[in-house]
Amino acid sequence: MSKGNYLGEFEQMVLLALLRLKDNAYGVTVRREIQSRTDRQVAIGAVYACLERLERKKYVTSSVSEPEPVPGGRSKKYFTLTRSGADTLKHTRDMMRRLTEGVAVDAELDAI
């Protein structure tokens, strides 16, 4: 893994949300997942902008669903994590883990 595969904080959040949501990951669910778990306001535009960036890097793929079979039914854009995306996320988390190895991080932080 080269250092070019670095993932930003928000990118990690989005990828982790995709992981949790499995095959139900589209704009609304991704946004709500991040917002409810991190307690921070997330704008839908930011989610889409991030997903587009991740898609360009081939970390996620998207597919557009058939319109729902109800009057006024809509089609949704679903996102899935790719193998390469999963590897990069794993790599980023590995880095973080290695950085904290052998340190009781929480306890040390509290002591400051």
Add this chain to the structure above:
Amino acid sequence: MIERKPPLLARLLLHLVTPKRDRQFIIRDLAEEFDILIAEGGSTREARRWYWHQVLGSVPSSLKRSGPHMLGNSGSRVTRVTSLIQDIKYAARRLRTRPRFTIPAVLTLALGIGANTAIFSVANTVLLRPLPYQQPDRLFTVWESNRELARLQSAVSPPTLVDLQRDNRIFNHVIAATQNSFELTGGPHPQQVSAMMASPGVFSLLGVGMIEGVSFPADADEPGNDRVVVLSYSFWQRWFGEDRSAVGATLDLDGNNYRVIGVLPESFWFPQSADLWAPLAFGPSDLTEGMRGARYLQAYARLRQGVSIEQARSELAVLAEQLGAVHSNNAGWTFELKPLYEHLTEEYRRPLLLLLVAVGFVLCIACANVVNLVLVRAAEGQRETLVRTALGATRWRLLWESLVENVMLALVGGSLGAVVAFWTVAPLTRLAPEGIPRLNEVAVDGRVIAFCLIASLIVGLVLTMVATVHRSSADTQGALRVSGTRTGDRSTHRVRQTLIVAEVALSLVLLIGAGLMLKSHARLSSVDPGFLSDGLLTTSLSLPRTRYATSDDRATFYSQIVESFGTLDGIESVAATTNLPMAGSTMRFGFSIDDRPEASGGQQLRAEYHATSHGYFRTMGIALRGRSFQPSDNSGAVPVVIINEAMARRFWPDSDPLGERITVVSQGGRVSREIVGVIADIRHAGLASEPRLEVYVPLAQDPWPFVDLVIATPRNDAGVATRLRDQLAILDPSLPLNTVQPMDRLIAEWLAPLQFQMVLIATFASVALLMALLGMYGVISYVVSRRTKEIGIRMALGADKGDVFRGVVGQAAILAVTGILIGSAAALMLTHSLTAYLYEVSPTDPVTFATIALLVLAVSAAACFVPAGRAAAVDPVEALREE
């Protein structure tokens, strides 16, 4: 009522900023979450606010990804965004480095756009915002109408209302509502509370739910079930401190126990405000055949879904026909349907449109001034522009830059204007006369901001257009070649002159409008109302029928009040009457002249009816011949009456009516009375209305359960109100006295709406004149500075200072006179729309037209004296050396 849809403006913004590839997904995602929020029980307001947050939060990331795709031109999106940002920065820098241009331009625009936004925000709330009810377009007012009697919009009688309610093919609900007041006891002092008596279906009709408790049950209008009340939010706050246990509590109203069953939401609004709502119940005596002629109920109806208004009208015509065939009191009467919205706003539409036009003029003048400034800028920047053109800048490039700069200028001015509007709206609505519907809700909302934004954008476009027209007419090569020339560009100069003429014309129209209103107001204020209001206080009393059941009870109480109040310290005299002049209330009853049936001409004669205590005419300073009422004119004495001069003139033009007899209808039926006095005409219905026929009878002979009191206090004594209340507490401790206020207030309140309109128009007109003055000053100074060399040569050739001075003034005078001529012609065409607001002043009043024209001419002269003086002071040697 807020729409249950995402805000339109936010959706539009979202549409503009999001890149095409994800646009539909983002918009639908947000719509989905918006619905979820509402389904989860959030209010529409919260959901809309959340939506705005989402959209505004999405703007930066969306722009960063894609650039504003709406600005379609070549190049990648990223370059385009960068270039737009650069253009904006460039424009901002140019504006910042030229404060002498930017500051006056921004302030002028802020004033123009701000004034427009403020007036628009009022019009928006009063005229444009849908009524706060469910499906307000299905709500109507229902009237009885009789063409033969020329009574086109009459209220509805109780039995006819019941007939309307019974026929449910057309309407879901038909209700009536009428104002009432109760005496509320149980608190520290008894107090008067206002109430609406309404059919139980009123809240279903409006589609308004309770925040606590329930609405009226359907059978609440049956006598016996009607001792229930619904509280307004403000009364709930005041009396119960927002305590939820208020529901189920009882209130003592007029000595009866009423159970509280519900509380209305704070946002609830109804044309007449009230503390309480109680069911309007009809007893058998309200529903007799005779009562079909008693038309006094304001009726409201909700049209059934699927029934068109034409269908409803034809169904109502059939119903009216049927009723007319059976009941003699319904014969000849039909029904009239009028949308509730129209009923509530028609009175205010014209005045508000008038104000919008006036304030629109101000914006036009502001624009003309800024265009003048832009032209000066363009002239200064001409060489820069030309160099850039020579170096290869395209015409589009320059146009785009000037568009960015002007739009930015307008937006800064507009934002400042929005702040101005925001701060002026509240004082504006406080100044406004009472009675304008929903004026307290006036606020700067999304639609007002959108208005302000659009106005700013249009202004920016107009500025760019004028600047461009000017630039394309400039001679490219010439300007480069003749360096440092002071020779003015003819086409620019013509544009500037045209603008000045337009400014003068527009401000003249506004000033004439203001002048006419001012004159009319002066005429009205000098009308003699027929009574003296100096040193008079007024208040009122109503006696509960339970404790003052008989005429004798009431008559005795009134005479005690008048007598004991009159002996209080600081009070000269006290009198009572049923209807004060100019207070808006009247009673009209039929009368006939004894032994002269022919006087009526076969018609029922009607006159304004008053019952007054002795001493009333003296206290009010009303002139009288014959005799006034005496304490001895009581129920046991001979029935007497006093009439006014208008009546004497009409029926006894050549003889003295004193001693004649007329029969007057009143509470107690028809009574023949002897005329003992004739009073001077007073303007009872307002200063602008001609005196009507009036009859006065002694209060002791016809004591009504309510009276207005007039109290003459020679000294301006603040303690009088307290002494009156204390004295009343001695006579009847549970009776409330209404607000004590000066009689002058009634006249002031009557004048208030006209005054408000006049003050606003006069303000706009003054601002317009000031702007025109500055514009004129700017142009003439500019012309003088450009002609310095020419003036120098002339003076070197022997022209004296006077010639130069006169030349400059003459030039300005031509512009001013042209403006005045055009403006007067426009005013002649426009002022007739003011006719309704003018009293004894013709909309083409020559004196006003001439005075205003002279005023504008004088102001124009003043505007050019300084530059003309500067021109006359030109030193020929200096002027020639300068080049």
